Structure formats: C-alpha cells, structure tokens
Amino acid sequence: MASFELVEPTNLEDAFALLDDDDPAVRPFGGGTALMLMMKAQLFKPVRLVSLRRLGQRFDGITLSQDASSFRIGAMTTFSQLEHSPEIGAYLPIITQTMKTLANVRVRNVATVGGNLAHGDPHLDLPPVWMTLGAEALIVNKSGKRLVPIADLYAGYYETTLAQGDLIAELHVPVRPAWRSFYAKVTTRAEHDWPALGIAVSVQAEGRYVKDVSIVLSAAVDKPTRLVAAEDLLRGATIDEQVLRRAGEAAVAEVHIETDNRGSAAYKKHLLSVHLGRAIQTVMGE
Numbered sequence: 001m002a003s004f005e006l007v008e009p010t011n012l013e014d015a016f017a018l019l020d021d022d023d024p025a026v027r028p029f030g031g032g033t034a035l036m037l038m039m040k041a042q043l044f045k046p047v048r049l050v051s052l053r054r055l056g057q058r059f060d061g062i063t064l065s066q067d068a069s070s071f072r073i074g075a076m077t078t079f080s081q082l083e084h085s086p087e088i089g090a091y092l093p094i095i096t097q098t099m100k101t102l103a104n105v106r107v108r109n110v111a112t113v114g115g116n117l118a119h120g121d122p123h124l125d126l127p128p129v130w131m132t133l134g135a136e137a138l139i140v141n142k143s144g145k146r147l148v149p150i151a152d153l154y155a156g157y158y159e160t161t162l163a164q165g166d167l168i169a170e171l172h173v174p175v176r177p178a179w180r181s182f183y184a185k186v187t188t189r190a191e192h193d194w195p196a197l198g199i200a201v202s203v204q205a206e207g208r209y210v211k212d213v214s215i216v217l218s219a220a221v222d223k224p225t226r227l228v229a230a231e232d233l234l235r236g237a238t239i240d241e242q243v244l245r246r247a248g249e250a251a252v253a254e255v256h257i258e259t260d261n262r263g264s265a266a267y268k269k270h271l272l273s274v275h276l277g278r279a280i281q282t283v284m285g286e
C-alpha cells in the first residue's frame, strides 16, 4: 500500500486548511471502516486522511433538547454510543432496533454517524431510517454552514451532494411523539448481512386509520428513496389486507429495482410487496 498522511487537527480552521484541496485523494476520516475496505480493495488510494476525532465540540455527543423535541447528534458519535444511549432508546427506539442487526460490535464501536451518512452506499441501514424520521444534517465548510434534509444528501449510487471540503458536523433529529417507526432489514442470507432491501416506515395513526406516513426504500435502489405513491395510497386510509396489497403494488410500480447478488429484480419486487405490508402492520401494532 502506498504511504499516505494521517492528520488529526484539533480545530475546524486547521481541518478546513488540511481538506482544502481539489484532490479527491484527500478525505475526512470518521471511523475509517468504509475507507479501510476501499483502501484494501485498492479502490481508494489516499494522499491525506483528515481525522475528525479530535475536533470535539459539535462533532461529539448526543443531546436531547430541554423540551425533548429534538436530538443533536455529533457526527463522530459511534454506533455503539447510539445503541447504548438510554435517551435514544426512550425517544427513538427505531435506532436501537436497527443497531441489533447492523454489522457487528467491532464495526459499531468505531463507525460514526457522519461517516455513515457521507459514504453514500445505498445498502447502509441508517440513512433510510434518518430519512423517515425527518432528520437533517448540519454541514460545515470554510465558507459557512447549511442544514440539509437527509434525502438531499444523495444523488445516486455512491454519489452524494457533499462537495470537497464539506464536513457533516451534526445530525438533527426531531422527536415526534405522535409517530411510530420501524425498520425492516430484509436479508436473503444471515440477519446481520447487508440487506437485499431496507424499508423504513413512520406512521401517525389512530387505530387502523393512517393520518400520515413516510416510507423510505433502500438497498434495492441506487439511493434511499421515498415511496411517494405508496404513501399517498396509505395516507387517509383505514388499513386492511386490500389496502396493504395495493400499497405494495404501488411501491413496486414506482421504483426501478436492479438484479444483483442479493436477488433478481423480480424476487426483490416480490419481497418489497410482501415486506412493506408487514412493516406497516408492525408499526401499527398489529
């Protein structure tokens, strides 16, 4: 492996100066779990990695607002910190649920919220979950900062809208007590494997009546994608088998699904139509 520089700035100004380069071989370094895989496979040959580990302040910690209406999660928060946070467990149980089958404890101990969001791999479990929760990323660069809805971070397969020099600093997640959420990780091998499809669902319901709903599909598509037609069909409906079947059909019709080594397009379409209905039933407590 060719040698490269690993730097650990202790403030943002230095970080931006070190990142300020047109060279895509200069990259921020979160937990390094995705970068290391790409380096081992010789898909990425770094010139300089800028570790965000010592930036502190807004990059660290999980904070619930005083009125318990939102979380601020620092980009360097590890998955294990999310998994074991009692506040996350109480207010965002979908996160604790998702962690149970995400990778393994060694990966969860080092992988970070920011690195996960910035990687752009459509198979990742958390981006669709943050999307269905209505989360936003705070992005900083040497010219300022901006809040971006998670859906707007993704442009295509492994393609994000982040520019060279952009850093994800924080994640802002609303707490919505009237909503319930569930993530269905549909694997075709072991349950901790990468998903063939991921379905993240949030529902605001009264009994079987759906007041509002948000559904995001991942893994089977090139980027996490809202299932708008299925949402429209469910919003304002009273759930029964026929409604769920029609929602499954609408979902299959509105997305382009590719064949890959986790299944043929036809098989994954069938999985989507079945598992979407099950996910809705689960989130509605049926």
Ligand SMILES: Cc1cc2nc3c(=O)[nH]c(=O)nc-3n(C[C@H](O)[C@H](O)[C@H](O)COP(=O)(O)OP(=O)(O)OC[C@H]3O[C@@H](n4cnc5c(N)ncnc54)[C@H](O)[C@@H]3O)c2cc1C
Binding pocket: 027, 028, 029, 030, 031, 032, 033, 034, 035, 036, 037, 052, 075, 101, 102, 103, 104, 107, 110, 111, 112, 113, 114, 115, 116, 117, 118, 119, 123, 124, 125, 126, 162, 166, 167, 168, 169, 192, 193, 194, 195
């Ligand atoms: C064995 C194994 C099994 C796995 N299984 C699963 C699984 O089942 N489900 C799943 O969802 N994931 C799985 N993963 C993937 C894992 O979730 C990702 O590798 C991880 O989330 C990436 O986070 P990181 O902090 O390590 O990112 P890094 O490797 O540090 O960085 C990834 C990318 O993001 C950029 N970056 C990092 N931090 C920032 C920032 N703050 N702002 C801007 N850009 C940044 C880097 O430059 C790089 O391009 C697995 C990984 C491994 C190694």
